[in-house]
Amino acid sequence: MFEGEIERERERIMGNGSRARGVVMKTLLLIGGALLLKRLTKSTTRWDHTRLVAQSLTGQKFSRDQASRDPDNYFNIRLMTCPAAEMVDGSKVLYFEQAFWRTPQKPFRQRFYMVKPCPKELRCDVEVSSYAIRDVEEYGNFCDRPKDQRPLPEEVIGDIAEHLTTIYLKRCERGKRCLYEGSTPPGGFPNSWNGATYCTSELAIVKNNEIHTWDRGYDDDGNQVWGAKEGPYEFKPVPASSFNDMLSPLNFPFQQSMEKRIEGSFVLQD
Numbered sequence: 001m002f003e004g005e006i007e008r009e010r011e012r013i014m015g016n017g018s019r020a021r022g023v024v025m026k027t028l029l030l031i032g033g034a035l036l037l038k039r040l041t042k043s044t045t046r047w048d049h050t051r052l053v054a055q056s057l058t059g060q061k062f063s064r065d066q067a068s069r070d071p072d073n074y075f076n077i078r079l080m081t082c083p084a085a086e087m088v089d090g091s092k093v094l095y096f097e098q099a100f101w102r103t104p105q106k107p108f109r110q111r112f113y114m115v116k117p118c119p120k121e122l123r124c125d126v127e128v129s130s131y132a133i134r135d136v137e138e139y140g141n142f143c144d145r146p147k148d149q150r151p152l153p154e155e156v157i158g159d160i161a162e163h164l165t166t167i168y169l170k171r172c173e174r175g176k177r178c179l180y181e182g183s184t185p186p187g188g189f190p191n192s193w194n195g196a197t198y199c200t201s202e203l204a205i206v207k208n209n210e211i212h213t214w215d216r217g218y219d220d221d222g223n224q225v226w227g228a229k230e231g232p233y234e235f236k237p238v239p240a241s242s243f244n245d246m247l248s249p250l251n252f253p254f255q256q257s258m259e260k261r262i263e264g265s266f267v268l269q270d
Helices: 002-040 044-059 063-069 154-160 240-247
Strands: 059-062 078-087 090-102 109-117 126-133 160-171 179-184 198-206 210-218 224-227 233-235
Touching: 002 224, 044 090, 044 109, 044 179, 044 198, 063 233, 078 154, 078 233, 090 210, 109 160, 126 198, 160 198
Parallel strands: none
Antiparallel strands: 059 078, 078 090, 090 109, 109 126, 126 160, 160 179, 179 198, 198 210, 210 224, 210 233
């Protein structure tokens, strides 16, 4: 009799131990799964977005395809951007220039871009501010030069001049072709070129390393006085193998002089 009771007690104890081990194993699996899920779903930080936007802006891009489709409203413009410095707070300073594709050595627009996270109180991810350049003649074709022939980062920071515009970018919704998009605030920023009193800018970072930009100037009555009218400029990277094709007149069967056409939809200076 005692032997039977002892055996039943042993089975009870062993059963409780097995259940306890099972509970422990389930708890460990739940904790491990939660940690793994947290790691896999870790949200992208504001600085991650800043780096992605700065990288997307960087490089040589052209509006060749758009100019081929609609030569009456768009020029084939070369856009060139590259890193120039980094501020103490981590903000990225990029050098930016635009030139006609035939004369890349003669940029008609030169700026510094400062790329940094949006302030927490604003509903955006990244802000891109443009600044005039002090001693701008020293920066022509900055990105095309060897690094030892460029102004030093500390010189770049010292040459950041007047603030011109700020664009506030948000991540695009799923399903859209863009990655980030945004614009200047309502009312834009002061601008006095060609009779304007203010200007607005829109920017979209698009998949396949494309950049879409739309800069426009308006007078006191709200009339557009400079900038593209039909839509944003679309800048795309051009593979090295097809770069020489742009030199062929077959790509632009009806070319008027650039000096004459510049009076149309594009602006030389802000």
